[in-house]
Amino acid sequence: DSGVTQTPKHLITATGQRVTLRCSPRSGDLSVYWYQQSLDQGLQFLIQYYNGEERAKGNILERFSAQQFPDLHSELNLSSLELGDSALYFCASSARGGPPDTQYFGPGTRLTVL
Amino acid sequence: AQSVAQPEDQVNVAEGNPLTVKCTYSVSGNPYLFWYVQYPNRGLQFLLKYITGDNLVKGSYGFEAEFNKSQTSFHLKKPSALVSDSALYFCAVRVYGGATNKLIFGTGTLLAVQP
Numbered sequence: 219d220s221g222v223t224q225t226p227k228h229l230i231t232a233t234g235q236r237v238t239l240r241c242s243p244r245s246g247d248l249s250v251y252w253y254q255q256s257l258d259q260g261l262q263f264l265i266q267y268y269n270g271e272e273r274a275k276g277n278i279l280e281r282f283s284a285q286q287f288p289d290l291h292s293e294l295n296l297s298s299l300e301l302g303d304s305a306l307y308f309c310a311s312s313a314r315g316g317p318p319d320t321q322y323f324g325p326g327t328r329l330t331v332l
Numbered sequence: 333a334q335s336v337a338q339p340e341d342q343v344n345v346a347e348g349n350p351l352t353v354k355c356t357y358s359v360s361g362n363p364y365l366f367w368y369v370q371y372p373n374r375g376l377q378f379l380l381k382y383i384t385g386d387n388l389v390k391g392s393y394g395f396e397a398e399f400n401k402s403q404t405s406f407h408l409k410k411p412s413a414l415v416s417d418s419a420l421y422f423c424a425v426r427v428y429g430g431a432t433n434k435l436i437f438g439t440g441t442l443l444a445v446q447p
Contacts, residue, residue: 220375251434261422261437274432308375312433317426318364318383319433323376 221245222324224309230330236297239327241309243290247322249273249315250292252284255326256305267292268315299331334359336425338438345413346446353408353441355423364426365406366435367397371419379421382406393417413445 221244231237243250252264254277263276267286278284281299286292296303306326312319335358345351357363364383368376380391387399397408406423420442424435 220377222375249433260439263434263436266432266434274434276434310376316433318381320366320378320381321433321435322378323368325375 220322220324222309222311222322224307224324224327226327227325228328228330230332231299232332233299233301235299235331236295237299237329239294239296239307239309239329241292241294241311241324243292243309243311244322247311247313248290249312249319250286250290251310251312251321252278252292252294253308253310253323254305255308259305261308264294266315273315296329301331304329304331334425334427334436336423336436336438338421338423338441340441341439342442342444344444344446347415348412351410351413351417351443351445353421353423353443355406355408355438357404357406357423357425359425359427363406365397365399366424366426367391367395367406367408368422368424368437369419370422370440376422379408413443415445415447418443418445 223242225240249268251266255261264278266274284294308326310321310323312321337356366381367379382399390396420440423438
């Protein structure tokens, strides 16, 4: 158990809908990362937050947004969902958000868009 | 562009035999390299990392990895494979530059250990 928690574990929804994925980092970690894992794209970095502020952006669609709250938990919002958004979404956390931190991953949220 | 390659989609090895899962990288500057393992329906578990220093890095569950700068490789090894090592293994490199710590992952190698 990495200490990173994600809810929900599974999410099934329809195209066009909006969902929110939640992540709680390990105790004491200030940085949160979001990754998407799909069969065709592999594991891709989406976005990183450090102590409430966005630090880096990856291949995140404009329909997706995220934030990190004062208690350091983070939410990833996915809107206008398409079939291709079906994937496993991972949250990771690290202590300071910079090198050479190790990122510890949560169990993931499996999103199915029908 | 920075990248990581895992040239083998699958590695098959008999229990008790040594195993190697290959990884090569292309980065600017000094690489920070990581290995993670993913079991079915689970998240990624950290195995080990190379930051600097000794080229042989020891990690969890008896795994180790050898950093080779001239060959730009970071192969994962274990002297004696267990059936329970069967899983998906990912090599990753930290993107160089700035304060970010984002990782680029390889495509993954499925390790199958036969009893």
